[in-house]
Amino acid sequence: MALSDRQSLAPPPAAQVPSLPRTPIRQPRLEAIEGGAAAGAAPAMPFSLKHWLESGLGGAVLGSFSIAMVLLGWYLATRYKLDFYVRFANIPTPMDVWHSILEVNRSTKFAVNIGISVRRVLLGFFGAAIVGTVLGIMVGRYRICRSLAMPAMELFRPIPAIAWVPMAIMLWPSNEVSIVFITFLGAFFPILINTIHGVEEIDEVLFRAAHSLGAKEKDVILHVVIPGALQHIFTGLAVGMGVAWVSLIAAEMISGQFGIGYFTWEAYSLISYPDIALGMITIGVLGLLCSKAIHICSKLAMPWMGVAAGARK
Amino acid sequence: MNAQSNGIQAGHIEVRDLNISFRARGETVQAVKSVSLNVQPGEFVSLIGPSGCGKSTLMNAVAGFTRANSGTLTLDGKRIDGPGSDRGVVFQQYSLFPWMTVRKNVEFGLKMKNVSPAQRETQARTLLGLAGLLAFENHYPSQLSGGMKQRVGIVRALATSPQVLLMDEPFGALDSQTRSVMQEILTNMWQRLRLSVLFITHDIEEAIFLSDRIYVMTARPGRIKAEIKVPLPRPRTPDMMDTPEFTGLIRSIKKLIREESLAAMGGELGDGGYDGLSMEIGPQGVANVL
Numbered sequence: 001m002a003l004s005d006r007q008s009l010a011p012p013p014a015a016q017v018p019s020l021p022r023t024p025i026r027q028p029r030l031e032a033i034e035g036g037a038a039a040g041a042a043p044a045m046p047f048s049l050k051h052w053l054e055s056g057l058g059g060a061v062l063g064s065f066s067i068a069m070v071l072l073g074w075y076l077a078t079r080y081k082l083d084f085y086v087r088f089a090n091i092p093t094p095m096d097v098w099h100s101i102l103e104v105n106r107s108t109k110f111a112v113n114i115g116i117s118v119r120r121v122l123l124g125f126f127g128a129a130i131v132g133t134v135l136g137i138m139v140g141r142y143r144i145c146r147s148l149a150m151p152a153m154e155l156f157r158p159i160p161a162i163a164w165v166p167m168a169i170m171l172w173p174s175n176e177v178s179i180v181f182i183t184f185l186g187a188f189f190p191i192l193i194n195t196i197h198g199v200e201e202i203d204e205v206l207f208r209a210a211h212s213l214g215a216k217e218k219d220v221i222l223h224v225v226i227p228g229a230l231q232h233i234f235t236g237l238a239v240g241m242g243v244a245w246v247s248l249i250a251a252e253m254i255s256g257q258f259g260i261g262y263f264t265w266e267a268y269s270l271i272s273y274p275d276i277a278l279g280m281i282t283i284g285v286l287g288l289l290c291s292k293a294i295h296i297c298s299k300l301a302m303p304w305m306g307v308a309a310g311a312r313k
Numbered sequence: 314m315n316a317q318s319n320g321i322q323a324g325h326i327e328v329r330d331l332n333i334s335f336r337a338r339g340e341t342v343q344a345v346k347s348v349s350l351n352v353q354p355g356e357f358v359s360l361i362g363p364s365g366c367g368k369s370t371l372m373n374a375v376a377g378f379t380r381a382n383s384g385t386l387t388l389d390g391k392r393i394d395g396p397g398s399d400r401g402v403v404f405q406q407y408s409l410f411p412w413m414t415v416r417k418n419v420e421f422g423l424k425m426k427n428v429s430p431a432q433r434e435t436q437a438r439t440l441l442g443l444a445g446l447l448a449f450e451n452h453y454p455s456q457l458s459g460g461m462k463q464r465v466g467i468v469r470a471l472a473t474s475p476q477v478l479l480m481d482e483p484f485g486a487l488d489s490q491t492r493s494v495m496q497e498i499l500t501n502m503w504q505r506l507r508l509s510v511l512f513i514t515h516d517i518e519e520a521i522f523l524s525d526r527i528y529v530m531t532a533r534p535g536r537i538k539a540e541i542k543v544p545l546p547r548p549r550t551p552d553m554m555d556t557p558e559f560t561g562l563i564r565s566i567k568k569l570i571r572e573e574s575l576a577a578m579g580g581e582l583g584d585g586g587y588d589g590l591s592m593e594i595g596p597q598g599v600a601n602v603l
Binding site for chain 1 (some may be wrong): 376377378395396397398400401402404408409410411412413414421425426448452455456469470473488551
């Protein structure tokens with residue numbers, strides 16, 4: 001059976017006493033067995049579309065192409081006022097929007113609107129991030145917290161943040177606070193649910209390992225629970241940020257006096273159609289910047305992720 | 314490195330009359346039944362038995378993860394009532410913290426003991442050097458092979474200078490070549506450190522190659538069926554596996570285990586068709602079957 005196999009694979013019999021200074025000699029053999037660095041010089045390869053697409057240049061070219069197609073389609077549709085059930089007659093052209101950008105930047109009003117929206121999102125989002133992760137960790141770690149908190153949470157969770165608008169206006173002393181509250185609600189549940197999930201996903205053996213190395217509960221939370229749940233927490237933050245923007249824009253459109261959502265809605269009321277498109281594009285760009293920021297934070301916070309060979313095709 | 318400060322060899326595990334049962338789906342399952350065993354200071358003891366015989370449960374109790382229903386568990390006369398860094402544990406699954414580099418993993422136990430960062434680093438690097446892993450100190454576990462991860466796991470468990478090392482099928486997930494190399498590394502390390510080891514395995518050769526004594530457990534509920542002394546000299550080398558003594562031991566333990574495996578399957582296979590496989594206890598084999 002395996003005996004003979006092992007015999008042939010076994011290293012030369014060590015007649016001398018194997019005191020540990022032998023380790024350096026053993027090392028190369030271990031590498032051979034365990035497959036340390038397998039890489040060699042990459043052979044010269046003929047041009048391959050697949051590899052070019054995976055390179056940075058290919059990606060940039062494709063990305064520009066993708067955006068150019070949208071702009072071209074937009075231009076053609078509005079230039080020729082296409083009307084095939086979807087009506088482009090009143091839709092501003094890309095040039096109209098460009099002029100509108102130059103126009104709004106003559107005063108600070110537009111920038112103030114953006115600033116107010118960003119402040120609302122950040123207040124609501126960070127509030128939700130703090131409350132959501134702390135509560136999520138407690139619920140995920142302690143049964144009693146789960147029993148106490150979750151029934152109430154499940155009661156509120158199905159109510160979309162936007163449905164809170166009228167109630168929020170009555171609840172909070174000012175419009176401003178109620179809009180932040182709605183943004184908070186939008187971000188809160190995705191963050192909470194993902195954090196709980198993240199804590200529950202942590203392998204039980206890691207808790208045992210920590211305990212057997214002398215860790216107290218505080219150390220377990222700090223060194224096992226938080227880093228262990230971090231990946232899911234960041235998923236929650238990314239989703240939460242998206243929902244925060246959705247909730248914010250809706251709240252601003254309904255009850256706001258300032259903000260980019262209000263700007264967009266007001267443009268519709270004032271029949272200044274290029275500003276509608278400008279508002280939408282601005283919301284898109286702000287949302288994109290926010291999700292990029294979270295992505296960068298997650299990379300910085302989790303240097304251990306993505307160190308192994310990538311899995312993407 | 315593992316020098317006992319008081320000069321007296323420590324690391325004496327004493328398990329007496331241990332009973333452990335679980336409640337699973339409303340039923341009470343007895344996993345361990347009146348088990349008594351001991352590990353003497355500096356001794357390497359293996360626990361072997363068919364899968365599901367409760368050997369891991371027993372180890373979890375010694376580690377302090379599982380509570381016993383009755384019986385006593387002591388380490389150097391002190392009652393075990395929870396996990397602690399006096400017992401290093403190496404798990405079957407890789408249990409390294411994925412978010413810590415190799416060195417931070419090794420330092421973790423020292424950090425919990427409030428050892429200063431500089432001293433932590435020195436100690437961790439020394440140990441990693443001994444295990445031939447210094448070049449990987451800044452790697453994350455996901456960048457290591459299975460054998461390397463488990464070496465780091467062993468180094469991490471040793472970093473706090475425990476009196477005993479508890480190992481729950483530590484090489485079970487490794488391929489057979491890596492496994493035999495790891496066995497050699499472990500036996501060399503143990504030889505140097507002279508700490509007590511309780512080693513769980515279902516691999517008979519592994520148990521014989523590594524151990525001073527082997528306990529064979531019965532199928533669930535787990536009891537000690539036999540205690541076997543391994544008379545092979547130290548240091549152990551792979552070529553010993555060909556000696557008649559070694560093969561005799563394999564045969565006798567295999568027979569003991571086979572009886573239990575059949576019992577675990579409810580004896581449904583019977584004995585009729587297995588005549589050709591049944592084995593005699595070798596002449597030099599069992600030293601001490603209780």
